[in-house]
Amino acid sequence: MKICLWVIGKTDADYIQTGIQEYEKRLRRYIGYEMKVLPDVKNTKHMSEAIQKEKEGALLLEQLLPTDEVILLDERGKQYASTEFSAFLAQKMLSGVKRVVFVIGGPYGFSEEVYRRANALVSLSRMTFSHQMVRLIFVEQIYRAMTIMKGEPYHHE
Secondary structure: OEEEEEEEOOOOOHHHHHHHHHHHHHHOOOOEEEEEEEOOOOOHHHOOHHHHHHHHHHHHHOOOOOOOEEEEEEEEEEEOOHHHHHHHHHHHHHOOOOEEEEEEOEOOEOOHHHHHHOOEEEEOOOOOOOHHHHHHHHHHHHHHHHHHHOOOOOOOO
16 A cells, blocks of 8 residues: 655745655655645635635645545544554555545645545644645654554554
């Protein structure tokens, strides 16, 4: 199985990018992993939130494969403890899914078309984080999940 993390727009802050790169390097020792940065929608100043979500959604949907398991990071999603998230990923690995695509949307979330295509929603917290911080937090959680599966001492209970 391969895990993909798709995000809208570049990571601007160097300290966040450095953290993401560190956890990506660690993660690749356990599983196929890729972060894909989808370009920001242009000229959004004159666009409604709905139009912006539709444009971002269209860009996302055209790149998905029919066999992809799509999981949106969304405030309305299911929340997991780290050990539960590890079990969730382990179940995906055993199910024969070839590619799981986690998606962090733009500033206004996802279009209805993207929600319809999604297989699941996951929430990191009831708190709100910047879209750039979520990237770092989530990559660390995927790495943590892998170390839990392997019984390694990274995660403490």
